[in-house]
Amino acid sequence: MSPLMTAVDQNASSSITGAAVVSVCALVFTVSSFWWINARQGCLKTWEPHSFAAIFNYSLVRLRLPLVLHNTGAKPIVVQDLRLTFPDEPASHLPLLWMSSPSRLQPGPDEELKLPAGFVVAGREALQIFIELEAPFPGLLPEARDYKAQIQVRVGHRKGWRPLLTFTLRTTNIIDPDRYAVYNNAPLELTKEDQQKADAALLELLDKQENDASAQGGTKQRDSSSDDGNGGTDL
Secondary structure, eight states, rough: OOOOHHHHHHHHHHHHHEEEEEHHHHHHHHHEEEEEEEOOOOEOOOOOOOEEEEEEOOEEEEEEEEEEEEOOSSSOOOEEEEOOOOOOOTTTTOEEEEEEESSSSSSTTTTTTTTTOOEEEEEOOOOEEEEEEEEEESSSOOSSSSSEEEEEEEEEOSSSOOOEEEEEHHHHHHHHETOOOEOSSSSOOOHHHHHHHHHHHHHHHHHHHHHHHHHHHHHHHHHHHHHTTTTTTTO
16 A cells, blocks of 8 residues: 555554544533533522520520522432431430421411421422421520521432531520521621520520429429328228
């Protein structure tokens, strides 16, 4: 074979190889773009709430948070459940459970409360929701300090609870813990008067809780004494 024919064959082979590479790259780009736009599984994102509604006393712990959930992917995400935990606190601080989905942040007698139910956050969209959380039974009485809180979520495409947001819950801003009201969650310093009101209210609740516990102990002791006095009769 002549050198001219060899050179022509090499050029033709190089042209075919280059065209094949371009075609493969175009195909990969098309498939990747389709997956990214239409089929990519994203994750949920949310941000620290600027405010919250709360009532914290010895018989009731209830918290209401405004959340904005953003789905970063193309596929919709099903939210099955939500809860609030305190990672740095003792095990006695049980998670606050999702009890309802109110229509607003400000509690009131004329508001519409919906039972917790799963919902969908569409792909690349954001959804605002108000969630109301409550301790499963009395026993958690927050102090007037900042708490590390974590919102956890259960989603349809994964198993178990997963952390959604870790933020600072500033219960120091609660002035009247016995009234269900809205408070600012910003790191603002309270005035001395407001701080004194908050401290006095919390001390009053603690004293009431201690007095109730003492009263219950005295009642049990009297009942025990009465049983001892009447316990000598055989049937």
